[in-house]
Amino acid sequence: MALSKSPYKGTRDFFPEQMRLRNYIFSKMAEVSELFAYEPYDGPMLEELDLYRAKSGEELINDQVYNFIDRGDREVAIRPEMTPTVARMVAQIHREVAKPLRWYAIPNLMRYEKPQKGRLREFWQYNADIFGAPEGLGDVEIIQLAVEIMKSFGANNEHFEILINSRKLVDYVFTGPIHLEHEMTKKLYKLIDKKNKMPADKFSAEVSEITNDPIKTIIFEKYVALSSMKDIEIFFEETLEGTHGEEIFNKNVKPLMTLFSQLEALGLKDYIKFDPSIVRGLDYYTDVVFEIFDKHPENRRAIAGGGAYANLLAIFGEQPLGGIGFGMGEVPLTEFLKTHALLPDTSKQNIDLLIAYSDNESESTAMELAQTLRNHKIKVELYFGEAKTKKIFSYTDKKQPHFALILTKEEISSTEVVLRNLKTKELHKVKLIDVDKMIEMIKGSR
Amino acid sequence: MALSKSPYKGTRDFFPEQMRLRNYIFSKMAEVSELFAYEPYDGPMLEELDLYRAKSGEELINDQVYNFIDRGDREVAIRPEMTPTVARMVAQIHREVAKPLRWYAIPNLMRYEKPQKGRLREFWQYNADIFGAPEGLGDVEIIQLAVEIMKSFGANNEHFEILINSRKLVDYVFTGPIHLEHEMTKKLYKLIDKKNKMPADKFSAEVSEITNDPIKTIIFEKYVALSSMKDIEIFFEETLEGTHGEEIFNKNVKPLMTLFSQLEALGLKDYIKFDPSIVRGLDYYTDVVFEIFDKHPENRRAIAGGGAYANLLAIFGEQPLGGIGFGMGEVPLTEFLKTHALLPDTSKQNIDLLIAYSDNESESTAMELAQTLRNHKIKVELYFGEAKTKKIFSYTDKKQPHFALILTKEEISSTEVVLRNLKTKELHKVKLIDVDKMIEMIKGSR
Structure with missing residues (x-):
């Protein structure tokens, strides 16, 4: 029986058109980084x-990792993710190098998931830390970096927003005004994470069930209704008690407000938004957390997410070294770019010149000329075999090189050839030995 | 117990210095392709x-694949290799696209091997087909491409050579003049593959044992002693019998001679060499096979290898579509470049400008200026926190940015700042708002 031609479930074949798109996306990410x-x-x-x-x-461990x-x-x-690897690497060298360390990577990752729109089993993920x-x-810089990467694809605040929260703030709400035990806190974290995916009344009902206390429920619902730095200030004024109020506020809430004002000073006011429901499932975040969201109503999903961590190196027996980072998957990013018509056309190869020959005697001249031009960074496709005029033009229609040269033995013996600009339809007579002239014409019309 | 900081056996962590080297290697491969x-x-x-x-x-299947x-x-x-994947992909689309298909990739691959110099469990491999x-x-083009990739790293025919053979020729020697059965042929193939790794007398003894016939042994030993196209011609004149001699010669031997003369016409005479012991272990090769070898006596190993295949698509139930391709591993390539001192220095980051500030009041100005310059493609590192002169110069010694700006509130209020060219040690007074001037100076001295 013949083997399947399809890739393994949830993975993709990148044919040249898709691969050029992937290269475009990765090169922007690398350039901005x-x-x-x-x-x-x-x-x-x-x-x-x-x-x-x-x-x-x-x-991740129980259901998704390929082990x-x-x-x-x-x-x-x-x-299945890059953060444990980067932590392991930083643990090796952090004592000897100048800080801060600013690092990025675009690894391929795998998770055993049910393939769906915006989610696959194999994907690449940009990571910066x-x-x-x-x-x-x-925190300021990493969020700024995230915005600039999005902008490099032509996106702006009409297309996406960055939803920001702080685990310190959330932790404080849970353990301070609401006085919850650890187990309840964990349950509420999980519930908040799903808030935007469930009806409001179902959410309320589950909150009541977890807290089992009407006052706590009210405070919690007030918390999840917060939507600005001003709201937060009022909320804490109302709920903070005791003599340590200001100290607690300065430690757990103030840094987030400072972050917002710094990002606003950098002109990013219209990109950022406080969102109490952003908590990030992963355990290692300890402070600021954020997600980049598509604003389009039909593609309302996270494109990137990240946060600050105080103690990633502890598992390697190293002293704490704080950091902040984020990951951006190319699968949801591509969906986002498609939704907003920001994808470039990568269907065509970018070829400077097609060299063909109408008779076998001209073959070696064609091969030599092709190589000479390549040595000058001209992208040359050699058309193999004796070229029939009709066939060659149907071929150039498909491949769309910028220029074409069809060598004949008559041309070669007359030492003058015709360089065709297929975009402008102009014909240029050029001496075969005048390679500099050809290079100039081709590079000049790029 | 603390977790290990080391990567999994036979794999590597690419810290920035190594990653810049990898990027350099991959970018050359992509550029030439x-x-x-x-x-x-x-x-x-x-x-x-x-x-x-x-x-x-x-x-590969029994001992090396990670399954x-x-x-x-x-x-x-x-x-563990890319060819089966590319065959699967081509099988999907070959009926609808213009031919030839010219494709390249640089995938990460894994093989369970005993890690040693030039061989690891995880490696990247350039593939072109x-x-x-x-x-x-x-055949001509793919070998030319291989040579040009090597040349792009600064290598020439003093550093490497391309050893070429043809499976058709070998098959003919085994089944024609020597008249061997299939099983013996397979054994001799395996033996030739190991020829350069065993003493001459051991090799001879094993040949005799396999053929079990003194005349066949002599012919076989004559074959493995061939070292040029001229030798081949004489060998076949002596051994070809019967009326079909010329036909057989034209089919199995002539194409290889044509390949050599075409490559010579392209100026590659000093790069190529016929080698009867190159047969390539993999089953799918059917015609020309070749390997790029390091010429250095202390690093005598293959950097790349490939060959022509007539029928890769059959397993997918598709019509035959011939091709030729090769793989080049970054691990042996890096060893080669190191051996010949062709590795670039990638220890330093390429930073255009370091912006620091001596007091917190200047922080937001520094952040804004950094972003403005980045928008003009200037690579800017922001130095965090109030910069002490001594500390900042020890930092620039380490990181070696091309320029540095240390903003003070006095400078900012006087609206004029000092741009330091750290390479020439020149100081330039520039208006803080004259961003164009800064860009011009920085880009002008790249």
Whole structure:
């Protein structure tokens, strides 16, 4: 029986059109990262499973990770996320290098998921992290970086928004005014995470059930209704009690307000929004958390998400080193770009010149000329075999090179050839040996 | 117990210095491929195991592939090579597209190997293939492409050579003049593959044992002593018998001679060499085979290898479509570049400008200026926190940005700042609002 031609479920074949799109997306991500002085890194596609057991959320380990035993009896996993790897790498070198560390990567990751729009089993994810920045400054820069990457694709605040919250703030609401036990806190975290996916009354009912206390329920519902820095100030004025009120406020709430005013000073007011329901499922976040959301009503989904972590290195027996980072998947990003008609056309190859020959005697001249021009960074496709006029024009219609040269032995012996600009339809007579002239014409019309 | 900070055995962490090197290598490979009008593609890192069972060699399947059962009971494997994937992809679309197809990819692959110099478990491999080219022409181009990629790293014929053979020629020697049965042929193929790794007398002894015939042994030893096209011609004149001699010669030997003369016409005479011991282990090659070898006596190993295949699509129930391709691993390539001192220095980040501020009042001005310059494609690193002169110069010593600006509130209120060229040690007074001037100076000295 013939083998299947399809890729493994939830993965993709990148034919040249799709691969050029992927290259376009990755090159923008890399370019903006380099403008912010972030350095590239990468790790292995396989890690020991214990790394994820120690750091990743339960869902990832129990349901999504691709793990197996290797031929040497090691428990390994295909990386489902990059943060544990970057933490492992930073743990190796953080004591010897100048800080902050600004790093980015675009690894391929795998998760066993039910494939659907915007979600696949194999995907690439841009990751940026800054480690060891002074309090608050890394947060500003990493959010700014996220905005600039989105802008580099032509997107603006009509297309996306950044929803921001702080785990410190949430933790304080849960353990301060609401006085919840740890187990309840965990349940409420999970519930908030799903808030936007359930009807309001169902949400309320589940809150009541968890808190089992009408006053706590009211405070919690007040919290989830907050929508601005001003709201937060009023909320805490109303709920903060006791003598430590200001201290607690300064520690848990003020930094978020400072972040907002710094981002506003950088002109990002219309991109950012406080959202009490952003908490991020993963366990390692300890402070600011954020998600980039598509604003289009029909594609309301997260394109990127991240947050600050105080203690990623502890599992390696290293001293704490704080950081903040985010991941942006190319699958939801591509959906976003498609939704807003921001995808470039990558269907055509970018060929400077097609060289063909009408008779076999001209073949070696064609091959040599092609190589000479390539040495000058001209992208040359050689058309193989004796070229029939009709066939060659149907071919150039398909491939759309910018220029074409069809060598004949008559031309070669007369030493003058015709360079056709297929975009302007102009014909230029050029001496065969005048390679500089050809290069100038071709590069000049790029 | 603390987790290990090391990567999984046989894999690597790419810290920024190594990642910049990898990026350099990949960008050269991509650039040269695009100059030859090859198009980028990629496939999934996981494929169904059956794909490799059908196409890859026994060693790969039995000892080297990373395979496991996924959560949905499918037998899958991490790709150990790219050819089966590209064949699967071409099988999907070859009937609808203009030929030839010229494709390249740089996937990460995994093989369970004993890690050693030039060989690791996870590695990246450049792959280029041309499908559906007229007889012989794809061979010329693909070998030319291989040479040009090597040259793009500064290598020349003093550093490497391309050893070429033809499976048709070898098959003919085995089944024609030596008249061997299929089983013996297979054994001799395996033996030739190991020829350069064993003493001459051991080799001879094993040949005698396999053929069990002194005349056949002599012919075979004559074959493995061939070292040029001229040798081949004489060898076949001596051994070809019967009326079909010329026909057989034209079919099995002549194309290789044509390939050599075409490559010589392209100026590649000093790069290519006939080598009867190059046969390539993999089953799917059917015609020209070649390997790029390091010429350095202390690093005598293959950097790349490939060949022509007539029938890769058969396993998908598709009509035959011939092609030729090769793979070049970044691990042996890096060893080669290191051996010949061709590696660029990637230890330093390429930063245009470091912006620092000596007092917190200048922070927001620094942040805004940094962003304005980034919008003009200047790579700007922002130095966080109040900068002490001594500390900042020790930092710039480490990071080596091209320029530095240390903003003070006095400067900002006087509206004039000092732009330091750290390479020339020149100081330039510039108006803070004259961003164009700064851009011009920075870009002008790149």
